[in-house]
Amino acid sequence: MNISQIVGFSGTGLVIVGYIPQIHHLIKEQCTAGLSVPAFAVWCSASLLFLIHATMIRDVVFVGVQVVNLAASGIIVAFCKRYAGQVCPSHAPAYSASAREDAS
Numbered sequence: 857m858n859i860s861q862i863v864g865f866s867g868t869g870l871v872i873v874g875y876i877p878q879i880h881h882l883i884k885e886q887c888t889a890g891l892s893v894p895a896f897a898v899w900c901s902a903s904l905l906f907l908i909h910a911t912m913i914r915d916v917v918f919v920g921v922q923v924v925n926l927a928a929s930g931i932i933v934a935f936c937k938r939y940a941g942q943v944c945p946s947h948a949p950a951y952s953a954s955a956r957e958d959a960s
């Protein structure tokens with residue numbers, strides 16, 4: 857493994873670390889607060905296209921990070937649809953305040 861790949865896989869590790877709290881909260885609390893299904897659906901589609909490209913150019917780092925992005929965005933879209941509109945107690949006050957502002 858060369859230095860470029862080490863840097864790339866380190867970045868992939870950070871991508872995984874970034875997704876873990878989001879997915880953990882979504883699944884454990886069944887809370888969709890702040891998650892946009894259309895945005896994650898587009899990112900999921902983009903990851904699939906990038907994955908095809910990365911495979912065609914045989915870039916192992918790019919393949920790895922796109923597999924991670926595809927899996928994470930797919931999980932987020934699936935659980936957001938499953939728990940549509942549900943918000944945990946810790947996010948509920950923020951959503952209630954937002955709804956009051958919208959009504960006034």
Ligand SMILES: [Zn+2]
Binds near residue numbers: 888889
């Ligand atoms: Zn929440």
